[in-house]
Amino acid sequence: MKKFSLGDKVNNWVDPSFSDTSAKSEDKQIWGFQSEERRSRKWKEDQNGSLWMMKSNERGPDEPWVDKYSPCSQGELAVHKKKTEEVEKWMRTHTKATKGGILILTGPSGSGKTATVQVLSTKLGVRVQEWTNPASAEPYLSSLSEWRSQGLSCSSQLAQFQEFLLRVNKYKCLKMKGERGAAEKKLILVEDFPNQFYRQPCSFHDTLRVFVRNSQCPLVFIVSGSRSGEGSLWSLFPKEIQEELHMSCISFNPVPATTMMKVLKNIVYMEAEKQSHKSLYVPEKAELEMLCSGSSGDIRSAINSLQFCCLLEKGLCTLRKPPAMSLKRAAALSKQKGKRAKSAKEQEEHQAIGGKDVSFFLFRALGKILHCKRGNGDCPNESKGASGLVLPFHLLQHHREVLLVQPELVVERSETSGEFFTLCLHQNYLDFFSDIEDVDRASEYLSDADLLTGNWMIRHIIGDYGSSVATRGLIHSNSCQLPVGFRPLHKPSWCLVNKKHQDNCVAAQSLFKSFCLTPVGLQTQLLPFLAKLSNPTRSQAQMAVIQDVGQMSLRTCSGRLKLENLRDKEMGQEIEEEEELHSRVEKGLQVTQSHLLTNQALLEEEEVVIEEYDSD
Amino acid sequence: MSLWLDKYRPTSLGKLDYHKEQATQLKNLVQCGDFPHLLVYGPSGAGKKTRIMCLLKELYGPGVEKLRIEHQTIVAPSKKKIEINIIASNYHLEVNPSDAGNQDRVVIQELIKTVAQSQQIQSSTQREFKVVLLTEVDRLTKDAQHALRRTMEKYMTTCRLILCSTSTSKVIGPIQSRCLAVRVPLPSTEEVCSVLTSVCKKEGLLLPPELAKQISEKSGRNLRRALLMCEACRVQQYPFSADQDVPEPDWEVYLRETANAIVSQQSPQRLLEVRARLYELLTHCIPPDIIIKGLVEELLNNCDGQLKTEVAHLAAYYEHRLQLGSKAIYHLEAFIAKFMAMYKKFMEDGLDAMMF
Numbered sequence: 017m018k019k020f021s022l023g024d025k026v027n028n029w030v031d032p033s034f035s036d037t038s039a040k041s042e043d044k045q046i047w048g049f050q051s052e053e054r055r056s057r058k059w060k061e062d063q064n065g066s067l068w069m070m071k072s073n074e075r076g077p078d079e080p081w082v083d084k085y086s087p088c089s090q091g092e093l094a095v096h097k098k099k100t101e102e103v104e105k106w107m108r109t110h111t112k113a114t115k116g117g118i119l120i121l122t123g124p125s126g127s128g129k130t131a132t133v134q135v136l137s138t139k140l141g142v143r144v145q146e147w148t149n150p151a152s153a154e155p156y157l158s159s160l161s162e163w164r165s166q167g168l169s170c171s172s173q174l175a176q177f178q179e180f181l182l183r184v185n186k187y188k189c190l191k192m193k194g195e196r197g198a199a200e201k202k203l204i205l206v207e208d209f210p211n212q213f214y215r216q217p218c219s220f221h222d223t224l225r226v227f228v229r230n231s232q233c234p235l236v237f238i239v240s241g242s243r244s245g246e247g248s249l250w251s252l253f254p255k256e257i258q259e260e261l262h263m264s265c266i267s268f269n270p271v272p273a274t275t276m277m278k279v280l281k282n283i284v285y286m287e288a289e290k291q292s293h294k295s296l297y298v299p300e301k302a303e304l305e306m307l308c309s310g311s312s313g314d315i316r317s318a319i320n321s322l323q324f325c326c327l328l329e330k331g332l333c334t335l336r337k338p339p340a341m342s343l344k345r346a347a348a349l350s351k352q353k354g355k356r357a358k359s360a361k362e363q364e365e366h367q368a369i370g371g372k373d374v375s376f377f378l379f380r381a382l383g384k385i386l387h388c389k390r391g392n393g394d395c396p397n398e399s400k401g402a403s404g405l406v407l408p409f410h411l412l413q414h415h416r417e418v419l420l421v422q423p424e425l426v427v428e429r430s431e432t433s434g435e436f437f438t439l440c441l442h443q444n445y446l447d448f449f450s451d452i453e454d455v456d457r458a459s460e461y462l463s464d465a466d467l468l469t470g471n472w473m474i475r476h477i478i479g480d481y482g483s484s485v486a487t488r489g490l491i492h493s494n495s496c497q498l499p500v501g502f503r504p505l506h507k508p509s510w511c512l513v514n515k516k517h518q519d520n521c522v523a524a525q526s527l528f529k530s531f532c533l534t535p536v537g538l539q540t541q542l543l544p545f546l547a548k549l550s551n552p553t554r555s556q557a558q559m560a561v562i563q564d565v566g567q568m569s570l571r572t573c574s575g576r577l578k579l580e581n582l583r584d585k586e587m588g589q590e591i592e593e594e595e596e597l598h599s600r601v602e603k604g605l606q607v608t609q610s611h612l613l614t615n616q617a618l619l620e621e622e623e624v625v626i627e628e629y630d631s632d
Numbered sequence: 633m634s635l636w637l638d639k640y641r642p643t644s645l646g647k648l649d650y651h652k653e654q655a656t657q658l659k660n661l662v663q664c665g666d667f668p669h670l671l672v673y674g675p676s677g678a679g680k681k682t683r684i685m686c687l688l689k690e691l692y693g694p695g696v697e698k699l700r701i702e703h704q705t706i707v708a709p710s711k712k713k714i715e716i717n718i719i720a721s722n723y724h725l726e727v728n729p730s731d732a733g734n735q736d737r738v739v740i741q742e743l744i745k746t747v748a749q750s751q752q753i754q755s756s757t758q759r760e761f762k763v764v765l766l767t768e769v770d771r772l773t774k775d776a777q778h779a780l781r782r783t784m785e786k787y788m789t790t791c792r793l794i795l796c797s798t799s800t801s802k803v804i805g806p807i808q809s810r811c812l813a814v815r816v817p818l819p820s821t822e823e824v825c826s827v828l829t830s831v832c833k834k835e836g837l838l839l840p841p842e843l844a845k846q847i848s849e850k851s852g853r854n855l856r857r858a859l860l861m862c863e864a865c866r867v868q869q870y871p872f873s874a875d876q877d878v879p880e881p882d883w884e885v886y887l888r889e890t891a892n893a894i895v896s897q898q899s900p901q902r903l904l905e906v907r908a909r910l911y912e913l914l915t916h917c918i919p920p921d922i923i924i925k926g927l928v929e930e931l932l933n934n935c936d937g938q939l940k941t942e943v944a945h946l947a948a949y950y951e952h953r954l955q956l957g958s959k960a961i962y963h964l965e966a967f968i969a970k971f972m973a974m975y976k977k978f979m980e981d982g983l984d985a986m987m988f
Binding site: 458 | 717728767768867900914950962963
């Protein structure tokens, strides 16, 4: 507790911009299964207003606005009405019943999942019991013996979690003094999964099964569906388990800009009213709009950056723009003096203040390239004036309207490797082309792009150029782009095909090594004929390979190759990709070695190495 | 029951069916009990390996026919373990170093060193050198080839190398000059026919000469293929009829259909179908360069004289890119798209000319 007073002292000369979070976490209950969580405590305080006032006075202006203005009624939630109703309905049915169910809430961070649960639980008079991982809050044990005796008992997070579920399920809460009674109904909230579960989802599933068998109160899981979270969702809650345990799953969308705007305006208004004596910088409407667009639907980060914005004085705000960067941008954009350039510049400037990196799901990023948007030819004068040149007559066929997307940015924001992105494009581009000559040019660009990324030694330098060639080439070569409407996008089949090719080759070689044939001879000559000869003396495995490799069904066109649709919110991080990368590295190595070593200069060196090696 | 291919493989230089003067030359070569390093090259199915085995038998006696397959692990200096299959007798050993991928240099150095350093036990009764037979030398990396040249000189006293490859173009000059190059050409159609007839006679079958001719033509004078085809014919139908269908590998038929699909329609949709077929071929272990070669052959049959040179040029261009790049499908597809565009334009121009 000494630390606190020190902290207060420090506060005298350093003005904290946010409230002391360590104090908050410190006075949390120590045990993992604390009955209330930080926010839920405040909810209760909310209910008797005097406490709330006192609290807010005590916290002063430094309290994060996110907490200060957290929603207390259903109307204030920045979530779509239908969603909240859906959650409410679930909560109503499951708190009434004696048997609890399981609900999973997913969605990007800052879309109001937790807030919805909190608001609804206060509304319905349900008490929220939340699990937090105990690891960080474990008591500090001074002596080693103490550590031994207690450390062992509280070692397993898993056991604690199971116990938590069991106890919360079984026992009622103690009634504390001053607490309002009748909080009979309970709800278990798990937002923080014990880490072990990510490694062994099976144990988690077993725990859940046990819980479901004798559950009495509903259980809500909140999975923050950030990009990595989406992956953990499927590992923790695979479809089979969801079906087996009758889980319901409600996914939240990012907060739309209009709703967010409303919230931010409200906050600014209230803040300005409250702190009229203080010199608070009130941001303009345009700035608020920028905040909304910059936070990409994350209301928490939007409010945080709003608070930060308001703290800054106006002069400071302009100072904070990194001058070098904006200059460079300005230089880059100075060629186009349209409106667009200006707005883009503004956006760049804003992102220096506090915005989130915008990222696209793969599906969307691909769509941006494939259904690429171009400026309409309304203002030909302007575009001509901007570029300063008009293409000569014989090159007029290459004239295109100005692009509205920047392909490099799209690739960067898709959060996949450029190569994988190119593969995805390759898988899907044919659906968007109508003329074979365009396809011809596009495929040539793709071939070029592969050539650029073929060499593993310079791939990290040149890889970006590869994807740039692929995306821009693809966009440019589509000369008569038609509005095609919705098209399903597919995952690239190349990874799978390549893997299968290699597996089959290895299997064939290892099984038929007694024929002493070269791989090519084996695969193209011997195996196809072996398939035609009915030879009973082959082993089972050999027969399988002969069937698989030697025979081809001539009737069906593509029976075996099923196209896998790219789901809406899917990431491109595939296992195949890594394997594929690995194999390519090896092949790349081979190629480059053979290339490099044609250099006479290197030959000399190589010889020395060999001699050294031989001498031992 | 082994294949006819293995059953009737000639086992001595005297019993070889064709290129007899070359056989006698080889016989004379080993007569004196020693020979230089050899580089045996020629197209697939010409009988390179058969000739080499006959040579070894001439040299060491029937002991070389007792083969065993060993699985050897070699540790590279970088502590990486490389596993490789070795076919060996007491006198020689056969390796395909390109199995090790880019680590083939290590295989060559390590393996040849261990072989060369172990002396033969009874050098009075036996030859004082062992033979190392390296197959697919043209697929070796440049790195490995330079290592090979060094090793060749160093262990000349205790070890002879026989290199086997389909062409010399990818073998570096220093190696070519250190070896005696022996070219094994394909047998002529008549020679293939006579081999087929004699094999059938040994099997107690009667092969009509027309069928023999048909098989040898369809096989492209590749004797391995011809024998396999003949055996497949036997399975298909016996007694043989003169005009019976000669079975071909499924993938070749499939590839031909693919080529027809390309010629019959040129549209993005068709390209998509062709792509699916290419994927199918790839999963059946057909290497991409063979796919492109097969396609060109079929496509050339279908196009006009003016287009032929351009198509061949395109194919060569994209085959080269195939080797440089990492993902074969891009280049295969680019080739097909180019061909489609070219063919379509050619046909439209032709149509226009007809109209006026």
